[in-house]
Amino acid sequence: MGLIETDETNLYTFEPFAAHEFYTEVNRALVKQTLAHLKPAADNATLTIVDMACGTGAVTRLIAEELVRQGRTDNIKLVGVDPSAEALRRAEKGMEESGLPITATFLQGEAEDLPKIVQNVDAAFFCNAIHLVPDKLAAFQQVSSILAPGGIFGCNSAFYEGTYVPGTERFYRLWTRRAVGWLKKEHPEAHLSREAKAMAMQWLTKDQYIQDLQQSGFEKVETQQTDAIISLDGWRDLGQYWLFIEGALPGIPLALGAQALDVAVYQAGEEMGLKEVPRTWLQMVAIKN
Template sequence: MVSLGSGQTVVDLGCGTGVVTRLMLSNVNGLVVVAADPSAEMLEEAKTNLSDVAAKVIFVRAGAENLSKCLPTKVDAVVFCNAIHLISDKALVMSEISKVLGPGRRFAFNTAFFEGAMPAPTHVFYKKLMLKTFRILRRDYGLKHQRREKTEARQFLTPGEYQELLIRYNFRILHQEVVEMRMPLEAVEALLEFDGFIEGALPGIPTALGSVALKAAAAESFDDLSMQWLPRNSLQIVAEKG
């Protein structure tokens, strides 16, 4: 749906270790990828991982909030894989991406952190997960859960709110769908390392301890419910700049 072609330039925003950059280069001959990430450590790891295709990659230290200031020219597409939820100011993200795209150019993103990401049948799992986590924190660390307002990172948008933001910044929605993923325990444990999730679920608890407790509780909950995988929804949107 992003329609990349030879000679085009695409930004892999939040490139991390370079997995998506490599995938795009493997699928499209003659593509140039701008691998952008705010973390110097991640960029160095990406450079190492992509050393065999370095001639096709431009590495830029930039985040979604300052992207337009770090790119000298407009690009043909921006891809933002499962990271937009990490940014509290989503309007700023849309504004910055709009600035680096010319008319008819495309922005594609996905996220597994939005209002609607948890299918109704999984609520039993999450209730059990949290009860077990509270028990582990009390028993093993002497820590008590404190109820607070949701952190900004946990104030996830609905699909409709993402649509409204895109339209506000002169994008036209080309494709939108919610795809159900099947997450084995290992994938759930990776999700439970996300600071935004931990801070929202366990306010006042150190994130490192919270993650340990959540992962232990997840393993117990999988066993209790005889689960092989946990369903979770991913929102996928492709939009075109007007």
């Protein structure tokens, strides 16, 4: 993915957004839907599950919780992989503090390192990050290559064609417009870059995702579209995430972009009389041939 981690990006993380209850619920539903396809455990066979782009381990912990709920705590190999060393440190700490009877191994790596890290995987997850990958078909083929036959893949995104609940588009436009207005007034020296086309803006439709998965060797693809109600505070937290800032306000220094989006989200909410704005998540579960 080539997302460069710096001391500055470590200040503007996805973690505050991921801490909201709606985010946990959306991902818990995907984890349940995915792991419902697991076959009964064979005697002493190791069950290998990988959480790609695991970040600070929010989904890794949900996977462990669901395995405990299913009564599977023995012979589990749970692996979280992420390019960010800082995120992995937090993931390890969070897993230890959870007190769950399943241990997870967290490894630093990009998606293309996966075949060197794990093979013959029973289930793989890639949550809330597929929209950041420029070549989605190649990413799905990569996942398919590490899964055992009949392996299960759970994936979701709230950045796709269909994510905007009808009638909410105006909120996003107004939020950006107010942020740009704040920058012009408070920091006229900061200019938006016309060249920087954010990766996060390359959105696919649900059908394009299904097609890419089928082309990558997944015969059965289940999709669900789930609405999450997100408060203005939740949107504010997303607006503090460096990749979102770069997408919304390309070329603006992160500190200024974060400030602008913080002020503007409440202005937009007030102008539209909104305290929350719903968003549709695309949940996908695919089974390898």
